Amino acid sequence: MAATVPDGYVAVADESTLREEGRTVASADGTPVVVFHHEGEFRAVNNRCPHMGFPLSEGSVDEGVLTCEWHHARFELSCGDTFDPWADDVESYPVEVVDGTVYVDPDPQRDEPPAVHWAERLEDGLEQNLRLVLAKSAIGLLRADVNPVEPFETATVFGTKYREGGWSSGLTILTALMNRLPDLDEADRERALYQGLVQVASDCADQPPKFDQEAFEATDVPFSRLKAWFRENVEVRDADGAERVLRTAVAADCTPEQLTEMLTAAATDHRYLDTGHRFDHLNKATEALDHVGWDHPETADVLASLVRGLATAERSEELSSWRQPDDLAGRSAESFERLDEMVAEGEGKSWTEPDDFTDRLHSEEPEAVYEALDDAIRGGATVEELARAVAFAAGKRVAQFSTANEFNDWNTVHHTFTYANAVHRAAQRAPTTELYRGVYDAATNVYLDRFLNTPPAPEPSVDESADPDEELQELLHCFEMEGEVNAAGTHAANFLDAGGDPERLKAELGGALLREDTGFHTFQALEAGLRQFDLRDDPDERRVLATAVARYLAAHYPTRREREQTYSIASRLHRGERIHEESGAEGAADD
Ligand code: FES
Structure with missing residues (x-):
């Protein structure tokens, strides 16, 4: 009885010719396949190297190993598994020989979706x-x-x-x-x-792993005591002790608000830790848990990853800029001592941000800044309301950053803004009286950054007759050139003036950022800026924040765009494009 060809198999070669020539290339129902005759067996794999798509038919086969000709990734020929993880496994296909013809199943049942x-x-x-x-x-x-x-x-x-x-x-x-x-x-x-x-x-990469401390066995310690223990351990820079307390709080099912409260209290017991980075990290860790769920089995690990940073951070009251010529840390401490009393005074009142509040926060005199904050609390400003107002004042510093400053000073205004945004987010989550201290710290930095707005960058003039499409094109064009900082701010502002869709602006700013070899601060600047933008209805405030983001991005673009090139290669490979034909097969293995 004549042998039958199994379902789904496609003829790809004459058996005797393949035995003689050793390999052949075929399209099996549109799948590019290379079939080898090696050590007496027929072996079929996808002809596109999984690394960067070079034809594996050009490769060498020796003792069961197929080696790609381009970057020399090696594959176990019978199953397609790679010796070189940077290249990935290549798909292999079942082969049958029926009546002198070689057949391949190009779409076998895969174990792995x-x-x-x-x-x-x-x-x-x-x-x-x-x-x-x-x-x-x-x-x-x-x-x-x-x-x-x-x-x-x-x-x-x-x-x-x-x-x-x-x-x-x-x-x-x-x-x-x-x-x-x-x-x-x-x-x-x-x-x-x-x-x-x-x-x-x-x-x-190349970092040692983190070894965990364990939670205490005790599960009935009151939250107030856990919080006090946590702060005391961070105070004396005992990261291990603090981690045990924090893990105990998670094991005791403390709420997200309580866990945030513990962390933010310790993060504001001293001034502006590590130029605000510690608070920003704290805020991001809590946002990460929002995404994966606070009941995630690794919640304690995520929060514990913050502790070493909190315990070892530089405390800004130790810096001369917080002590001289004005003792800003000392003046802040005076307000902190009165916080309970000021909050009590404001109880039952509702605070409306005065029109000149940003100007008061931008004052040349530190006392005017602290008085503005004290007055607001006495007038009933919640920590969330005050944090939001300070975040705007910090964002305006970025919008008005003078390009006459040293380039690195962008970091200074950026740090303040990101910190202020993080404090505002924490205030939404866990609005404690202690957190006002974070708001004072942000405002202190807004004060310290005043010389970076001297003179302030010109505010973009309003142009309601502008064409939003053109403004957007011009804005993106600014990102292609160096130094188009003010122009970028103007185009972003005029896009909004002319009724451009804010969602489109956000998508384009995000898209532009993702094509650059963006650094840490630029990611933060975009996120903080757009978050504060989203929180506001006032078109003037939105305009300032959009200007700030566009100016910050323009100051840091263009870059080499190496990461985008890698993304582009991966995307084209996914679509089945033949990258090697353009590049002349001169590429490098993955980093
Ligand atoms: S190793 Fe095959 S394309 Fe790079």
Whole structure:
């Protein structure tokens, strides 16, 4: 009886010719396949190298190993698994020989759906800091309709476990981008996830892992005592002791508000820790838990990753700028001592921000700033309301940053703004009296930054007759050139003046950022700026914040755009494009 060809198999070669020639290339129902005759067996794999798409038919086969000709990735020929994780496994296909013809099944039942495959590759990419693998994973996962929260969760857990120093810029960037994902169009969501993943992997590369402290066995310690213990341990810079207390609080099912309260109290017991970074990290860790759920099994790990930073941070009252020529730390402390009394005075009152409040916060005299804050609290300003007002004053410093300053001073106004935004977010979550101290710290920095608005950058003139499309094009054009800071601010403002859609502006600002080799601060600036923008209805305030973001981005663009090139390669590979034909096969293996 004649043998039959199994269902789904496609003829790809004459058996005797293949035995003689050793390899052949075929299209099996549209799948590019290379079939080898090696050591007496027929083996079929996808002809596109999973690394960067070079034809594997050009590769060499020796003792069961297929080696790609381009960057020399090696594959176990019978199953397609790679020796080189940066390249990924190549798909292999079952082969049958029937009546002198070689058949291949180009669509066999796979054990592993794409979502599972890319989730595993994501872990490889994080562990080995492989940028191209991370780009492919982000694209593969999102195009397999995986919820972005899943890879975000993987990276968050990874980043908190595999970095002894704890929460840092990588996880902050990842969370900031996760927050802004709804602003972005589909392709830019892939870019955002990829950029965040790259930062986490890079942060953890070559770092020792974090070894955990354990929670106390006691589960009935009152929250007020846990909070006091936590602050005392951070005060004496005992990170291990503080971590045990924090883990005990999580194990005792303290609420997200209570956990935030513990952390923010310790983070504001001293002034402006590490130029505000510690509070910003704290805020981002709580936002990360908003995404994955506060009941996540790794909640204690995520929060514990903050502790070392809090305990070891530089305390700004130790800096001369907070002591001389005016004792700003001392003056703040005077208000802190009166906080309970001022809050009591304001109880039952409702505070409306005075028209000149931003000007008072921008005063040349520190006492005027502190009086403005004291008056507001006595007048009933909640910590959230006051934090919001100070965040705007800080954002206005960025909008008015003079380009005559040294370039690095962008960081100074940026730090204040990001810190103020983080304090405002914490005030929404856990509005404690202690947190007013964070608001005073932000306002102190707004005061200290005054010389960076001397003279202030000109406010963009209003142009309601502008064409929003043209303004947007001009804005993006500014990002292609160096030094177009004021022009970028003007185009962003005029886009809004002319009735341009704010959602479109946000998407374009986000998209532009994701095409650059953006640094930590620029990610933060965009996120803080757009968050404060979203919170406001007042068109004048929105205009100031959009101006601030556009100016900050323009000051830092263009960059080399290396990360975008990697994303572009990964995206084209995913679409099946033939990258090697353009590049002349001169490429480098993944980093
Ligand atoms: S190793 Fe095959 S394309 Fe790079």
